Amino acid sequence: MMRKQSIKYTAVAAVIALSVTACKLPETVKRDENKNVPAAYNNGSTSDANSAKTKWKEYFTDPNLIALIDTALVNNQELNITLQEIRVAQNEIRARKGEYLPFADVKAGAGFDKVSRNTNIGALEHNIDIVPGKENPEPLQDYRLGISASWEADIWGKLHNAKKAAVQRYLSSVEGRNFMVTNLISEIADTYYELLALDNQLAIVQQNISIQNNALEIVKLQKESARVTELAVRRFQAQVLHTQAMQYGIQQQIVEAENHINYLVGRFPQKVVRSSEPLVDMVPNAVQAGIPAQLLENRPDVKQAELDLAASKLDVKVAKARFYPSLGISTGVGYQAFNPSYLVKPESLIYSLAGDLAAPLVNRNAIKAAYYTANARQIQAVYDYERTILNAYIEVANQMAKIDNMQKTYDLKAQQVNALNESVDISNNLFRSARADYMEVLLTQRDALESKFDLVEAKMQQMSAMVQIYRALGGGWN
Template sequence: MQKKIIYKSLAATVVAATFTACSLPGVVQRAENKNTPAQYAAGAVTDTTSTAATKWKEYFADANLQELINTALTNNQELNITLQEIEVAKSEIRARKGEYLPFVSLGASADVTKASRNTTQGTLEHNLEIVPGKENPEPLPNYMAGLRANWEIDVWKKLRNAKKSAVNRYLASVEGKNFMVTNLVAEIANSYYELLALDNQLELVNQNIQIQTNALEIVKVQKEAARVTELAVKRFQAQVLNTQSLQYEIKQKIVETENRINFLVGRFPQTVKRSSGTFASLNPNMVKSGIPSQLLANRPDIKQAEYELEAAKLDIKVAKARFYPQLGISAGLGYQAFNASYLVKPESLIYTLAGDLAAPLVNRNAIKAAYITANAKQVQAAYNYEQKILNAYIEVANQLSKISNLDNSYKLKSQEVDALTQSINISNDLFKSARADYMEVLMTQRDALESKFDLIETKMQQMNAMVNVYRALGGGWK
């Protein structure tokens, strides 16, 4: 009779499981597209050598810049916060691994029970002598000590897939840290080159102040000789004052840029060591782009998105497994007695062993919602992965084009600066001989100053493009 009941229970469970498995919500998963173009530009040479493989200490030769990056990798607060997030993700793996191992606990308890004489239990306790010839203690104490164990048998790999998902999210967090390092290195390098450019602009302004002051003195002499009017003196004086005010604007930008670097390296404001005198002679590194498909391995943000996508796929399996029966085993082993001194006796030994099989049958809305959500997040993760690939490709293509165009622009601006520098001397000579008016001198000085500013700005953009293409290719985190 008892066997028939067991068989009927198992049959009912199997039927419920079959019904459950056959009635999963209909959802659509999405396979990610990893295809990339063969090259970054039409007609480009296909070469698998990539600058991304170069370590940042080799890519950035400036010792002062290297020192700043080294300090930032140790002290930057945001990076250290991310490192703690990695520890959190690592702990999640530990937690998920523990779920598919048996849970064993050691426990002890003591209680006192006074049963009513007008109940079956009370009557039995009153009439039954535990020790012959002695009246049972009332109230009756109960002492127990032993081990308890619970174990969910991972038949559908729900728990193991949850652990694998946690592992992928941990790996994603590591790649997230690598991507942060890449951006941190690039941001410090860009700020450093901006600081060098500002130093050179300040030096240029100081030189022009001297030139304009000398021109102002010449105009004053000519006014005394009645060759020019007071208007010319005032215009030259206004130009000197304008350039002097520009000097303080640049000084403020230098302070702000220094403090931006100080923030990135995790320290309070102080002077940033730098080699400003070498800025004009800096030449951007030669960049080898490799092929677009290498971005999938080199870019930490793409690898992070890939791990998150794999985790999302496993989450679907975990959510799907919740529809199936859950098999659990529980056991207990210990001692129980009404007297503490009897606990060590063999007669006080107790043990239990039980198994249970249960499947959700009615009101599965929460499980369905979790399953649909997991599928939606997988589709979302696939689109995110594709977006990262597309964004990386466009970033590299833009920076490669920028490097080429800036190189041509710098050559032309250098020629412009040479021409305008010569025109300053020419305009001054013509002005002294009364063959040019003072407005021509003023315009020539202003144009020359602007062209030199533009040349320094273009040089900074060249260095920034060198930094940004290195970041776009996936370099900087090694």
């Protein structure tokens, strides 16, 4: 009677202890994410037409650029590294799923045991015959064959939430890959248009070298006729040398731009096949920005941050569940005998079934720390999500302003180039008729060269804005 009461009191005490450990949870800071964005961009448009929905092969029409992007999507090393990270995340789901399924093992073993006869077990084995009338073998052999299984009952959803968190992180890695594709396409396109701009600038320099050499020959003839001095000849010669030096700097930039593209497409340095169309004749695509709310579904980095946030919330639930009791069930069935020939006999059958309920009671610092860490990372994920949305909106706003401003810049630069081209012709005619000195000719030629460079630069910035607004809106990965 006393023994039964003792067992009863022990069980009650265990239940009370488990209840206490489950109820006293540490307090943490909570913060909900803010998904609110402005109703429209600065232009005030509320149309939902969005260029991000355009396929990248329809947005970029240059066949040479399309070929480069296609190659990069297969060969780019960083993209392929990300694909392996996706596979790692996928395997993590499989691992988490396996944790809440039963574990089963097949076991077989053999051994022997020699026990001293001067012990209670040894004396018992010596005085009791396993086989009547036959002395027990010494040492006593032991053969085992059976199946065992164990399972943790996921009462509080700890294991299922861990699996759900792994799923969210897998989806996040997929969005991370999509974001990398978007950035890769924009970087190749940006560098491609930069390369075309450098080609145009090199052609302008070479054209100016030819013009300046002709001017130098005229000045030399005028010096022979005593119309100008040696100083004029030297100044014109210096201008030619300066322009000739410029072409090598541009050629170096071309090499670097080509090799940057080669790196992005995953190949060793080689000539990049590109369009021969003058960059200034290219017309940027008309872009439709839609409404800011569309960034939440179009931008892969925003979706990635949202999935990371969802995973961090599940991590908090997992960490919280560690404070609660866990129920484990184990079972086994098999055969055990001192002689292999006895393993198939019914008398050799063994089986077991056990359950245990356990919860942390004393020194819970480790699970407290894990709980606080999971909560802090959730708050961190909230801020990261909000920051990603804010950054996406600002990027679109910046590129929309750039498109507008660079169009105005290009128009003015085109007028400046026309004016300076006429000035060059006028200054040359005045110089031939001795109505202008050589410095006016040199300064006018320099200004005309710089203005042509600026015009090409303005067009390149226009094309870059067309590329970057597409990336900022979330286009390119689909």
